[in-house]
Amino acid sequence: MNEILVIEDLSKSFGAVMASDKVNFSLKRGEIHALIGPNGAGKSTLIKQIIGEIRQDSGSILLDGLEVSNQNVPTRIRLGLARTFQITNVISDFSVFQNLLLALIGIEKKEFTFFSKAVSNKLLVEKVNKILDETELSEKKDEVAVRLSHGERRQLEIGLALALSPKVILLDEPMAGLSVDIIEKMKKSFMKIKAKVPVLLIEHDMDVVFAIADRISVLVNGTIVATGAARDIRMNREVKKAYLGID
């Protein structure tokens, strides 16, 4: 089976606002699938439903063939979902190292280990060091998270998701507010990530999206108006009208 994440007829309303209106969507192995759409289209709400923070009104979410939409957040994480937050959300009084260590404790189910020091667990520490390498955060390892720059905190968010060795990774605007050269670096690192784990990417920067996405879905007012290969979406008239603002 080529599709790792399948969303069927997912609906969610907040009062009169239809944040998701019968959304059908799939993520294939080995791809970066970008989800684009104007502000308030319902992109974050979709990610929150996939991860379990918000319960859908109806519809289903299949991860690797398994229905997960009735599970809570921690269970879904352990089943292989990982996400980053649109507004960076790390443990601010922990160091970079401790943040990553927490993620590994979580995914390795070590949170009920009482008497050994967390930092002397060789297996966990080895994995943390690997993630530090991959995300180029080794030098900032002992820095407390509040003192990180915005870009570094974004990198840490991604590191936290990677630390979970997920089957699917959901990134909610991972490049928002970053400078041009850091975005270039990030683009490269996403190509590396994609080789290991498929990515659902929410992104506003169209240059980035067209440069790295394999497929693109366009969400407007809670509905997917188009899905397709990047070059087709660029040509799609409806997309141009609804989202890119070109006629």
Add this chain to the structure above:
Amino acid sequence: MISEKIINLGCITCLLIFSLVAHYMDEPYFVTLATRITIFAMAAIGLNLVLGFGNLISLGHAAFFGFGGYISGILATHAFNSEPIFEWPLIFSGSSNLIVIWVLTALLCSALALVIGFFCLRTTGVYFIMITLAFAQMIYYFAISWPSYGGEDGLSIFIRSSLFNINTMNGMNFFLICFFWLGLSLYLTSRIIQSPFGLALRASRYNLDRVKSVGITPFRIQLLAFVISGVITGIAGSLYADLNRFVSPSSLSWQMSGELIVFIIIGGVGYIYGPLIGAIFFVTFEQIFGSYSEHWQVFLGLLIILTILFARGGLIGFLSRSRDYE
């Protein structure tokens, strides 16, 4: 700046030396005073596990302190008058063996903490404070209105319970027993907060979403911490009943809960030895100023305000400005 380790070591050594000197100078009053500090510190160490490291501000920990005391008192009373506590479905008699008392205290306090925690941990912030208080008050009024164990007047323990062949009526011996428990609870806390469990607990303090998004259920972590915390405070309460050979509803009162929080704030929230330093300071302060004026608590209040405004890490934070456990 003095390192946190030196402050910690200094305080615990001072406490030991103080009681030894008092013992050799034949001043039982001061030995008892040192024992009181030791027990209060242990009770607050229990609370500090959830309050300091989990940011769970329980205003109901007197429930465990008093409950531990009553378990001790009830067992000893029944051992003394040889009437069983209950006869059905099996005969359960009292005991004056401290090991039995401590084991039962630990079991019953963890059951109580499991129940209280299960309900309270569904709330956060101010609601958590209020609901822990409500549980403790419920138990307080229950103790007052239950005449078979002294009701409002409290319950006397005629003979201090025994441990092996140690003469527990000797003040110094009893101090050393309590000192052992203090050491054990300090050791346990320091192990726990550096463990994977401790890291998860500390992470749950401000950021539940992040904790969930790495696959950990914060509720379970917090509940277990609450249980461990309740057991430590409960055993301290049991020792306190034995020290005074008396237990009364006042050990269940909200003032008691408040005092435990005061020890932690004065010593330093989130420092392993904070409660010990707070208890030393509080009892000493009470001794010195209490003899000048019965309104000594006015000065204490002033001190707490100053601590909160100018020394958020309490005395340890003020003196050391570093955290060893990181």
